[in-house]
Amino acid sequence: MTCADDVDDDAGAAGRIARLVRQGNTWLSIQLVGPIVVDVAGDSQETKRRLLEAAIDEFSCYGIAGARVDRIASAAKANKQAIYAYFGSKEALFDAAYEDRIRDFHACVCFDEYDLAEYGGRMFDKFEDAPETLRLTLWYQVEKSAGPPLEVILDSNADKVGRIAAAQQEGRVSNTYPPVALLSLVRSTAMTWHTQIPELASLFPSDRRDRRDIVVRVIRQILDQ
Numbered sequence: 069m070t071c072a073d074d075v076d077d078d079a080g081a082a083g084r085i086a087r088l089v090r091q092g093n094t095w096l097s098i099q100l101v102g103p104i105v106v107d108v109a110g111d112s113q114e115t116k117r118r119l120l121e122a123a124i125d126e127f128s129c130y131g132i133a134g135a136r137v138d139r140i141a142s143a144a145k146a147n148k149q150a151i152y153a154y155f156g157s158k159e160a161l162f163d164a165a166y167e168d169r170i171r172d173f174h175a176c177v178c179f180d181e182y183d184l185a186e187y188g189g190r191m192f193d194k195f196e197d198a199p200e201t202l203r204l205t206l207w208y209q210v211e212k213s214a215g216p217p218l219e220v221i222l223d224s225n226a227d228k229v230g231r232i233a234a235a236q237q238e239g240r241v242s243n244t245y246p247p248v249a250l251l252s253l254v255r256s257t258a259m260t261w262h263t264q265i266p267e268l269a270s271l272f273p274s275d276r277r278d279r280r281d282i283v284v285r286v287i288r289q290i291l292d293q
Contacts, residue, residue, distance in 0.1 A: 116154050118144035123165040128200040131207040132162050159215075166208055167220050169201045174224060181231040182240055184254050185287040191258035192283045196276060202262050225251070244293045257286050 122143035126135045137158055141148040155161040177190045195202040232247035245253065261272055261279050273279050 112154075115144070115146050115150060119146055119151060119154060119161070120165055120168055123161050124169060124200055124204070127162050127165055127207060128203040132159060132211045135162070137161075162212075163218060166204050167218055169198070169204055170218070170220055170224075172198075173201055174220075179228055179231070181228070181235040184232075184241070184250065184291060185284045188254045188258040188287045189280050189284045191255065192261070192280050195259060195262050202259070206263070242291050242293060245290070250290075253290055254287055257283055257290075 119140060122140045123135075125143065126140045130136075135158065137151050138148055140161070141151060151158070151161055155164055173194060177187070177194050180187050228251050229247045232241060232250055235241040236243040236247065241250070260283070261269070264272075273282075
C-alpha cells in the first residue's frame, strides 16, 4: 500500500488531510475529518453494506445492549469509526439493520387482504427461512418499545389496516374483529411456534409443513367467526 498526503486549502485554519491510498492498481481518496476516517471515492457503499450485514448478525444474537461495535467492525473488516461515520450511533445502526430486514420481509412476503390465512402462512415461512429477521423483531419489541417508531413499519401497518378495512366494507373479509385486531391476530398466529419457551417447543410437531398448516387453519377459523 502506498500513501500520499495533501493539505486541503479550503479546509480552514484547522486543515483537513486528503490522503490517496494505493491498493494494487487503484488509488482511493480518503479524508481525515477529526478522528473519523471517511472514504469519499472508494468502496464506501460496499463498506456500509458489510457493516449492515455484520450488524444484522450481531444484533440478532445479542440485541442492542449486548451487541459490540468492535465485533461488528471486525466482522465487516472495517474501521470501528466507520460505524459512527455512516450510521451515527449503535442504536441508529440497529434501526438501519432492522429496517433492512423489514424491507426484505415486505419484498418476500406478499400481503393479501383477501386471503389473510395464506399471508400468515407466508409469514411463518419467512420466519423459518430467515431466523435473524425473527430475532431482530423480538429484540425490537423488547428494547425499542419506548423509542421513536420506524417509518417503514408505520407506513406498512397503515397500508395493511386500510386494505383490511376496505375488504371488510366490501363484505369479502369478516368484520367480527376490527382491522387492527385481525392484523395482530394473523401476525401473532404466524409467530406462535417461534415465541414459546423451549420446554413447550420440544413438544411441537417436527414437520414444518404440519406447523404451517396449523397456522393457516387457525387464522381461517378466526376469519370464519
